[in-house]
Amino acid sequence: MVNLIWALLAIVGIVYAAFNGTMKEVNQAIFQTLDEAVMITISLAGVLVFWLGLMKIAEEAGLLRGLAALFKPVVKRIFPDIPENHPALGYILSNMTANMFGLGNAATPMGLKAMKELKNLSGSDHATRSMITLLALNTSSLTLIPTTVIAVRMKYGSSDPTSIIGATILATIVSTCAALCIDRYFYHRRKRRLEL
Amino acid sequence: MISIWLIPGIICLVLVTATIKKIPSYEIFVEGSKEGLQIAVSLLPFLLGMMVSIAVFQASGAMGAVLVLFEPVMNMFGAPEEILPLAFIRPISGTAALSMTTELIRTFGPDSFIGYLASVMQGSTDTTLYIITVYFGAVGIKRMGDALKVGLLADLVGILASIIIVIILFQ
Numbered sequence: 001m002v003n004l005i006w007a008l009l010a011i012v013g014i015v016y017a018a019f020n021g022t023m024k025e026v027n028q029a030i031f032q033t034l035d036e037a038v039m040i041t042i043s044l045a046g047v048l049v050f051w052l053g054l055m056k057i058a059e060e061a062g063l064l065r066g067l068a069a070l071f072k073p074v075v076k077r078i079f080p081d082i083p084e085n086h087p088a089l090g091y092i093l094s095n096m097t098a099n100m101f102g103l104g105n106a107a108t109p110m111g112l113k114a115m116k117e118l119k120n121l122s123g124s125d126h127a128t129r130s131m132i133t134l135l136a137l138n139t140s141s142l143t144l145i146p147t148t149v150i151a152v153r154m155k156y157g158s159s160d161p162t163s164i165i166g167a168t169i170l171a172t173i174v175s176t177c178a179a180l181c182i183d184r185y186f187y188h189r190r191k192r193r194l195e196l
Numbered sequence: 197m198i199s200i201w202l203i204p205g206i207i208c209l210v211l212v213t214a215t216i217k218k219i220p221s222y223e224i225f226v227e228g229s230k231e232g233l234q235i236a237v238s239l240l241p242f243l244l245g246m247m248v249s250i251a252v253f254q255a256s257g258a259m260g261a262v263l264v265l266f267e268p269v270m271n272m273f274g275a276p277e278e279i280l281p282l283a284f285i286r287p288i289s290g291t292a293a294l295s296m297t298t299e300l301i302r303t304f305g306p307d308s309f310i311g312y313l314a315s316v317m318q319g320s321t322d323t324t325l326y327i328i329t330v331y332f333g334a335v336g337i338k339r340m341g342d343a344l345k346v347g348l349l350a351d352l353v354g355i356l357a358s359i360i361i362v363i364i365l366f367q
Contacts (some may be wrong), residue, residue, distance in 0.1 A: 056228020
Protein backbone atom coordinates (compact mmCIF):
# COMPACT_ATOMS: atom_id res chain seq x y z
CA MET A 1 0.00 0.00 0.00
CA VAL A 2 2.80 2.39 0.87
CA ASN A 3 4.43 1.64 -2.49
CA LEU A 4 1.27 2.70 -4.26
CA ILE A 5 0.82 5.89 -2.23
CA TRP A 6 4.44 6.84 -2.68
CA ALA A 7 4.44 6.32 -6.45
CA LEU A 8 1.02 7.92 -6.94
CA LEU A 9 1.94 11.11 -5.08
CA ALA A 10 4.91 11.63 -7.38
CA ILE A 11 3.19 10.52 -10.61
CA VAL A 12 0.04 12.57 -10.04
CA GLY A 13 2.21 15.55 -9.09
CA ILE A 14 4.33 15.34 -12.22
CA VAL A 15 1.39 14.78 -14.58
CA TYR A 16 -0.53 17.61 -12.92
CA ALA A 17 2.50 19.89 -13.23
CA ALA A 18 2.71 19.08 -16.95
CA PHE A 19 -0.80 20.46 -17.49
CA ASN A 20 -0.63 23.17 -14.87
CA GLY A 21 2.71 24.64 -16.01
CA THR A 22 4.35 24.18 -12.63
CA MET A 23 7.21 21.94 -13.76
CA LYS A 24 9.74 24.54 -12.67
CA GLU A 25 8.37 24.51 -9.13
CA VAL A 26 8.45 20.71 -9.12
CA ASN A 27 12.12 20.72 -10.09
CA GLN A 28 12.92 23.19 -7.38
CA ALA A 29 10.93 21.24 -4.82
CA ILE A 30 12.77 18.00 -5.56
CA PHE A 31 16.24 19.37 -4.94
CA GLN A 32 15.22 21.53 -2.04
CA THR A 33 13.65 18.50 -0.37
CA LEU A 34 16.82 16.44 -0.73
CA ASP A 35 18.66 19.03 1.33
CA GLU A 36 15.82 19.22 3.80
CA ALA A 37 15.73 15.44 4.30
CA VAL A 38 19.46 15.35 5.01
CA MET A 39 19.13 18.26 7.44
CA ILE A 40 16.28 16.55 9.27
CA THR A 41 18.26 13.32 9.47
CA ILE A 42 21.28 15.13 10.85
CA SER A 43 19.33 16.95 13.53
CA LEU A 44 17.50 13.72 14.30
CA ALA A 45 20.86 11.97 14.59
CA GLY A 46 21.92 14.35 17.36
CA VAL A 47 18.71 13.77 19.27
CA LEU A 48 18.87 10.01 18.73
CA VAL A 49 22.47 9.71 19.86
CA PHE A 50 21.83 11.74 22.99
CA TRP A 51 18.57 10.17 24.14
CA LEU A 52 19.45 6.58 23.33
CA GLY A 53 22.68 7.03 25.27
CA LEU A 54 20.84 8.47 28.25
CA MET A 55 18.09 5.87 28.07
CA LYS A 56 20.65 3.09 28.00
CA ILE A 57 21.85 4.34 31.39
CA ALA A 58 18.23 4.50 32.58
CA GLU A 59 17.76 0.93 31.40
CA GLU A 60 20.89 -0.33 33.18
CA ALA A 61 19.95 1.58 36.34
CA GLY A 62 16.58 -0.16 36.38
CA LEU A 63 14.60 3.06 35.86
CA LEU A 64 12.84 1.80 32.74
CA ARG A 65 11.86 -1.41 34.49
CA GLY A 66 10.48 0.68 37.31
CA LEU A 67 8.45 2.80 34.92
CA ALA A 68 7.14 -0.33 33.21
CA ALA A 69 6.21 -1.91 36.55
CA LEU A 70 4.36 1.23 37.56
CA PHE A 71 2.07 1.19 34.54
CA LYS A 72 1.97 -2.56 34.09
CA PRO A 73 -1.80 -3.03 34.32
CA VAL A 74 -2.51 -0.46 31.60
CA VAL A 75 0.30 -1.46 29.29
CA LYS A 76 -0.45 -5.16 29.58
CA ARG A 77 -3.94 -4.46 28.30
CA ILE A 78 -2.75 -2.32 25.40
CA PHE A 79 0.17 -4.60 24.48
CA PRO A 80 -0.89 -8.14 25.44
CA ASP A 81 1.69 -9.73 23.12
CA ILE A 82 4.82 -8.38 24.84
CA PRO A 83 6.23 -10.72 27.49
CA GLU A 84 6.49 -9.40 31.02
CA ASN A 85 9.73 -7.61 31.96
CA HIS A 86 10.74 -7.23 28.32
CA PRO A 87 12.86 -4.10 27.76
CA ALA A 88 10.48 -2.97 24.99
CA LEU A 89 7.87 -2.08 27.63
CA GLY A 90 10.16 0.42 29.35
CA TYR A 91 10.92 2.16 26.07
CA ILE A 92 7.26 2.22 25.04
CA LEU A 93 6.40 3.91 28.33
CA SER A 94 9.19 6.45 28.03
CA ASN A 95 7.95 7.15 24.51
CA MET A 96 4.39 7.70 25.72
CA THR A 97 5.50 9.85 28.65
CA ALA A 98 7.66 12.05 26.42
CA ASN A 99 4.74 12.47 24.01
CA MET A 100 2.42 13.48 26.81
CA PHE A 101 4.69 16.29 27.90
CA GLY A 102 5.19 17.51 24.36
CA LEU A 103 8.83 16.40 24.22
CA GLY A 104 8.63 15.27 20.61
CA ASN A 105 12.43 15.32 20.37
CA ALA A 106 12.77 12.76 23.12
CA ALA A 107 9.73 10.72 22.13
CA THR A 108 11.02 9.71 18.70
CA PRO A 109 14.30 8.07 19.85
CA MET A 110 12.49 6.06 22.51
CA GLY A 111 9.77 5.03 20.10
CA LEU A 112 12.38 3.90 17.59
CA LYS A 113 14.25 1.95 20.25
CA ALA A 114 10.98 0.34 21.34
CA MET A 115 10.32 -0.60 17.73
CA LYS A 116 13.77 -2.17 17.52
CA GLU A 117 13.12 -4.22 20.64
CA LEU A 118 9.81 -5.36 19.17
CA LYS A 119 11.60 -6.37 16.00
CA ASN A 120 14.09 -8.41 18.03
CA LEU A 121 11.09 -10.08 19.59
CA SER A 122 9.51 -11.10 16.28
CA GLY A 123 12.58 -11.41 14.07
CA SER A 124 10.67 -10.94 10.81
CA ASP A 125 10.14 -7.95 8.52
CA HIS A 126 6.37 -8.04 9.00
CA ALA A 127 4.74 -5.50 11.27
CA THR A 128 3.51 -7.30 14.37
CA ARG A 129 0.41 -6.53 16.38
CA SER A 130 2.39 -4.64 19.04
CA MET A 131 4.21 -2.58 16.42
CA ILE A 132 0.96 -1.45 14.85
CA THR A 133 -0.42 -0.54 18.27
CA LEU A 134 2.71 1.46 19.09
CA LEU A 135 2.35 3.28 15.79
CA ALA A 136 -1.33 3.99 16.39
CA LEU A 137 -0.48 5.47 19.78
CA ASN A 138 2.18 7.68 18.27
CA THR A 139 0.20 8.92 15.27
CA SER A 140 -2.64 10.02 17.51
CA SER A 141 0.00 11.41 19.91
CA LEU A 142 -1.39 11.59 23.43
CA THR A 143 -0.31 15.16 24.23
CA LEU A 144 -1.02 16.91 27.50
CA ILE A 145 1.00 20.04 26.81
CA PRO A 146 1.14 21.06 23.12
CA THR A 147 4.31 23.12 23.53
CA THR A 148 4.81 24.12 19.88
CA VAL A 149 1.27 25.39 19.43
CA ILE A 150 1.42 27.37 22.67
CA ALA A 151 4.65 28.99 21.47
CA VAL A 152 3.05 30.00 18.15
CA ARG A 153 -0.01 31.41 19.94
CA MET A 154 2.24 33.39 22.24
CA LYS A 155 4.18 34.78 19.32
CA TYR A 156 1.05 36.18 17.68
CA GLY A 157 -0.18 37.86 20.83
CA SER A 158 -2.86 35.56 22.18
CA SER A 159 -4.51 36.92 25.31
CA ASP A 160 -4.40 33.42 26.77
CA PRO A 161 -1.98 31.13 24.87
CA THR A 162 -2.69 28.10 27.04
CA SER A 163 -6.48 28.33 26.69
CA ILE A 164 -6.43 25.55 24.12
CA ILE A 165 -4.90 22.96 26.48
CA GLY A 166 -8.24 21.64 27.73
CA ALA A 167 -9.69 21.27 24.25
CA THR A 168 -6.47 19.69 22.97
CA ILE A 169 -6.43 17.13 25.78
CA LEU A 170 -10.05 16.23 25.05
CA ALA A 171 -9.35 15.88 21.32
CA THR A 172 -6.19 13.88 21.90
CA ILE A 173 -7.98 11.49 24.27
CA VAL A 174 -10.72 10.94 21.72
CA SER A 175 -8.25 10.34 18.90
CA THR A 176 -6.07 8.04 21.02
CA CYS A 177 -9.05 5.97 22.15
CA ALA A 178 -10.22 5.83 18.54
CA ALA A 179 -6.75 4.73 17.44
CA LEU A 180 -6.72 1.91 19.99
CA CYS A 181 -10.24 0.78 19.04
CA ILE A 182 -9.51 0.89 15.31
CA ASP A 183 -6.26 -1.00 15.95
CA ARG A 184 -8.14 -3.69 17.91
CA TYR A 185 -10.77 -3.93 15.20
CA PHE A 186 -8.18 -4.52 12.48
CA TYR A 187 -6.33 -7.01 14.66
CA HIS A 188 -9.44 -9.11 15.17
CA ARG A 189 -10.27 -8.84 11.48
CA ARG A 190 -6.78 -10.16 10.62
CA LYS A 191 -7.21 -12.99 13.08
CA ARG A 192 -10.62 -13.97 11.68
CA ARG A 193 -9.21 -14.02 8.17
CA LEU A 194 -6.39 -16.29 9.25
CA GLU A 195 -8.84 -18.69 10.86
CA LEU A 196 -11.05 -18.89 7.80
CA MET B 197 6.89 26.71 32.53
CA ILE B 198 7.34 23.14 33.70
CA SER B 199 8.79 22.23 30.33
CA ILE B 200 12.05 24.08 31.02
CA TRP B 201 12.66 21.90 34.09
CA LEU B 202 11.53 18.66 32.57
CA ILE B 203 14.48 17.58 30.44
CA PRO B 204 17.27 18.69 32.79
CA GLY B 205 15.25 17.00 35.54
CA ILE B 206 15.12 13.70 33.66
CA ILE B 207 18.86 13.87 32.90
CA CYS B 208 19.61 14.55 36.55
CA LEU B 209 17.37 11.73 37.77
CA VAL B 210 18.98 9.20 35.43
CA LEU B 211 22.54 10.23 36.28
CA VAL B 212 21.96 10.37 40.03
CA THR B 213 20.36 6.91 40.03
CA ALA B 214 23.20 5.49 37.94
CA THR B 215 25.84 7.01 40.19
CA ILE B 216 24.20 5.70 43.36
CA LYS B 217 23.99 2.24 41.83
CA LYS B 218 27.65 2.50 40.79
CA ILE B 219 26.94 2.04 37.11
CA PRO B 220 29.68 3.23 34.67
CA SER B 221 27.34 5.89 33.27
CA TYR B 222 29.62 7.48 30.70
CA GLU B 223 30.67 4.16 29.16
CA ILE B 224 27.08 3.01 28.94
CA PHE B 225 26.03 6.35 27.48
CA VAL B 226 28.53 5.93 24.65
CA GLU B 227 27.48 2.34 24.11
CA GLY B 228 23.80 3.25 23.83
CA SER B 229 24.52 6.31 21.70
CA LYS B 230 26.14 4.32 18.92
CA GLU B 231 22.83 2.70 18.20
CA GLY B 232 21.31 6.15 17.72
CA LEU B 233 23.72 7.00 14.95
CA GLN B 234 23.06 3.69 13.26
CA ILE B 235 19.29 4.28 13.35
CA ALA B 236 19.67 7.81 11.97
CA VAL B 237 21.73 6.61 9.01
CA SER B 238 19.33 3.81 8.14
CA LEU B 239 16.50 6.32 8.29
CA LEU B 240 17.66 8.71 5.60
CA PRO B 241 16.55 6.72 2.52
CA PHE B 242 13.04 6.22 3.87
CA LEU B 243 12.62 9.82 4.92
CA LEU B 244 14.15 11.29 1.78
CA GLY B 245 12.09 9.13 -0.57
CA MET B 246 8.81 9.97 1.11
CA MET B 247 9.57 13.66 1.43
CA VAL B 248 10.44 14.05 -2.25
CA SER B 249 7.19 12.44 -3.33
CA ILE B 250 5.14 14.67 -1.05
CA ALA B 251 7.06 17.76 -2.18
CA VAL B 252 6.36 16.98 -5.86
CA PHE B 253 2.67 16.51 -5.11
CA GLN B 254 2.55 19.79 -3.25
CA ALA B 255 4.67 21.93 -5.55
CA SER B 256 2.80 20.86 -8.68
CA GLY B 257 -0.40 22.30 -7.28
CA ALA B 258 -2.09 18.89 -7.31
CA MET B 259 -2.61 19.04 -3.56
CA GLY B 260 -4.46 22.32 -3.84
CA ALA B 261 -6.68 20.81 -6.53
CA VAL B 262 -7.52 17.82 -4.36
CA LEU B 263 -8.38 20.12 -1.46
CA VAL B 264 -10.99 21.97 -3.51
CA LEU B 265 -12.78 18.66 -4.00
CA PHE B 266 -13.11 18.22 -0.24
CA GLU B 267 -14.58 21.65 0.54
CA PRO B 268 -18.23 20.51 0.50
CA VAL B 269 -17.41 17.69 2.94
CA MET B 270 -15.91 20.17 5.36
CA ASN B 271 -18.87 22.52 5.11
CA MET B 272 -21.10 19.60 5.99
CA PHE B 273 -19.50 19.44 9.44
CA GLY B 274 -19.93 23.16 9.98
CA ALA B 275 -16.21 23.87 9.86
CA PRO B 276 -14.84 26.91 8.04
CA GLU B 277 -13.21 25.97 4.75
CA GLU B 278 -10.04 27.87 5.64
CA ILE B 279 -9.20 25.02 8.00
CA LEU B 280 -9.53 22.32 5.35
CA PRO B 281 -5.97 22.38 3.96
CA LEU B 282 -4.63 21.95 7.49
CA ALA B 283 -6.94 19.02 8.24
CA PHE B 284 -5.80 17.38 5.05
CA ILE B 285 -2.08 18.00 5.40
CA ARG B 286 -1.74 17.26 9.12
CA PRO B 287 -1.28 13.48 8.65
CA ILE B 288 1.00 13.93 5.62
CA SER B 289 3.58 16.58 6.40
CA GLY B 290 4.52 17.94 9.81
CA THR B 291 6.46 20.98 8.61
CA ALA B 292 3.74 21.96 6.13
CA ALA B 293 1.08 21.59 8.82
CA LEU B 294 3.00 23.71 11.30
CA SER B 295 3.54 26.48 8.77
CA MET B 296 -0.17 26.35 7.87
CA THR B 297 -1.17 26.54 11.54
CA THR B 298 1.17 29.49 12.02
CA GLU B 299 -0.28 31.20 8.94
CA LEU B 300 -3.88 30.66 10.11
CA ILE B 301 -3.09 31.98 13.58
CA ARG B 302 -1.29 34.98 12.11
CA THR B 303 -4.10 35.80 9.66
CA PHE B 304 -7.16 35.22 11.83
CA GLY B 305 -5.63 35.84 15.27
CA PRO B 306 -4.84 33.24 17.93
CA ASP B 307 -8.09 33.89 19.82
CA SER B 308 -10.43 33.62 16.82
CA PHE B 309 -12.53 30.54 16.15
CA ILE B 310 -10.23 29.50 13.30
CA GLY B 311 -7.22 30.18 15.51
CA TYR B 312 -8.56 27.88 18.20
CA LEU B 313 -9.45 25.21 15.68
CA ALA B 314 -6.01 25.29 14.05
CA SER B 315 -4.30 25.14 17.45
CA VAL B 316 -6.28 22.14 18.64
CA MET B 317 -5.90 20.28 15.33
CA GLN B 318 -2.16 20.89 15.29
CA GLY B 319 -1.76 19.85 18.92
CA SER B 320 -3.96 16.80 19.11
CA THR B 321 -2.62 14.56 16.34
CA ASP B 322 0.73 13.82 14.80
CA THR B 323 2.07 13.29 11.30
CA THR B 324 1.01 9.73 10.54
CA LEU B 325 2.91 9.29 7.30
CA TYR B 326 6.14 10.63 8.84
CA ILE B 327 5.80 8.41 11.88
CA ILE B 328 5.13 5.29 9.85
CA THR B 329 8.03 6.09 7.52
CA VAL B 330 10.45 6.76 10.35
CA TYR B 331 9.37 4.04 12.80
CA PHE B 332 9.15 1.24 10.28
CA GLY B 333 12.07 2.52 8.23
CA ALA B 334 14.40 2.54 11.20
CA VAL B 335 13.97 -1.16 11.90
CA GLY B 336 13.40 -2.34 8.33
CA ILE B 337 9.77 -3.42 8.42
CA LYS B 338 8.67 -4.10 4.87
CA ARG B 339 5.16 -5.44 5.40
CA MET B 340 3.21 -2.78 7.25
CA GLY B 341 0.00 -4.69 7.73
CA ASP B 342 -2.88 -2.42 8.70
CA ALA B 343 -0.67 0.29 10.18
CA LEU B 344 -1.43 2.96 7.58
CA LYS B 345 -5.18 2.32 7.65
CA VAL B 346 -5.26 2.45 11.45
CA GLY B 347 -3.22 5.66 11.54
CA LEU B 348 -5.22 7.51 8.90
CA LEU B 349 -8.61 6.47 10.30
CA ALA B 350 -7.52 7.61 13.75
CA ASP B 351 -6.46 10.95 12.23
CA LEU B 352 -9.88 11.36 10.67
CA VAL B 353 -11.54 10.75 14.03
CA GLY B 354 -9.08 13.14 15.70
CA ILE B 355 -9.77 15.93 13.22
CA LEU B 356 -13.54 15.54 13.46
CA ALA B 357 -13.24 15.43 17.26
CA SER B 358 -11.18 18.67 17.22
CA ILE B 359 -13.83 20.42 15.14
CA ILE B 360 -16.71 19.25 17.34
CA ILE B 361 -14.90 20.02 20.60
CA VAL B 362 -13.84 23.50 19.48
CA ILE B 363 -17.37 24.29 18.26
CA ILE B 364 -18.79 23.23 21.64
CA LEU B 365 -16.16 24.99 23.78
CA PHE B 366 -15.41 28.17 21.89
CA GLN B 367 -18.42 29.10 19.77
